[in-house]
Amino acid sequence: xxxxxxxxxxxxxxxxxxxxxxxxxxxxxxxxxxxxxxxxxxxxxxxxxxxxxxxxxxxxxxxxxxxxxxxxxxxxxxxxxxxxxxxxxxxxxxxxxxxxxxxxxxxxxxxxxxxxxxxxxxxxxxxxxxxxxxxxxxxxxxxxxxxxxxxxxxxxxxxxxxxxxxxxxxxxxxxxxxxxxxxxxxxxxxxxxxxxxxxxxxxxxxxxxxxxxxxxxx
Numbered sequence: 287x288x289x290x291x292x293x294x295x296x297x298x299x300x301x302x303x304x305x306x307x308x309x310x311x312x313x314x315x316x317x318x319x320x321x322x323x324x325x326x327x328x329x330x331x332x333x334x335x336x337x338x339x340x341x342x343x344x345x346x347x348x349x350x351x352x353x354x355x356x357x358x359x360x361x362x363x364x365x366x367x368x369x370x371x372x373x374x375x376x377x378x379x380x381x382x383x384x385x386x387x388x389x390x391x392x393x394x395x396x397x398x399x400x401x402x403x404x405x406x407x408x409x410x411x412x413x414x415x416x417x418x419x420x421x422x423x424x425x426x427x428x429x430x431x432x433x434x435x436x437x438x439x440x441x442x443x444x445x446x447x448x449x450x451x452x453x454x455x456x457x458x459x460x461x462x463x464x465x466x467x468x469x470x471x472x473x474x475x476x477x478x479x480x481x482x483x484x485x486x487x488x489x490x491x492x493x494x495x496x497x498x499x500x501x502x503x504x
Contacts, residue, residue: 367403379410386410401430405437412444420444435464439471446478454478469500 370385386407390400408423424441427434442457458475461468476491 367399370403370406374406374410377413379414382410383407398430401427401434404430405434408437409440412440415447417444417448421448433464435461435468435471438464439468439474442471442478443474446474446481451478451482455482467498469495469498472498473500 367386367389370382370389373379373382373385386403389403390407393399404423405427408420408427411417411420411423421441421444424437424444427437428441431437438457438461442454442461445451445454445457455475455478458471458478461471462475465471472491473495476488476495479485479488479491
């Protein structure tokens with residue numbers, strides 16, 4: 287009997303680890319896809335990116351099976367973050383913001399989880415053109431996780447849209463320092479240098495972005 291209980295507990299732990307791994311992978315993959323298939327336009331216009339297929343695991347948790355107590359396995363805060371990611375992937379930014387806000391409220395001292403929650407809520411605000419709110423959330427995400435290159439990248443792009451070019455350059459510099467293989471950061475730093483009239487630096491960044499395989503906005 288004891289062996290069966292131990293085996294059952296092991297299977298539950300394995301299932302939880304597997305699900306969390308899938309969600310982490312989908313969230314990480316989204317960072318790359320979001321910039322490659324829907325790069326930020328130099329002039330704010332309506333987005334025309336295709337709606338991605340939501341992660342199967344996240345979709346399952348939005349409409350959970352009654353046989354599985356997801357709240358008990360993950361906790362309410364984590365479940366709201368998972369739902370937030372699913373809404374974000376569907377371009378439903380209002381619901382994504384609501385879910386991430388609830389996740390932060392329920393577990394305000396979880397720095398690791400909230401770094402991601404603030405980051406994705408910032409992205410949702412960014413896509414709604416609420417740039418001040420986006421920057422506040424990117425600030426919090428960076429404070430909790432100062433090594434996330436994409437947080438600096440998107441804060442830089444947001445600053446660019448606010449015509450805060452010096453702040454944008456600083457953020458693109460940091461994003462490139464943390465991830466020198468990211469062509470989008472070079473491209474948009476080049477765009478910003480062009481706005482500042484520094485065309486030689488702009489061209490150098492455009493060349494570097496092209497060398498890394500970036501073709502510019504679609």
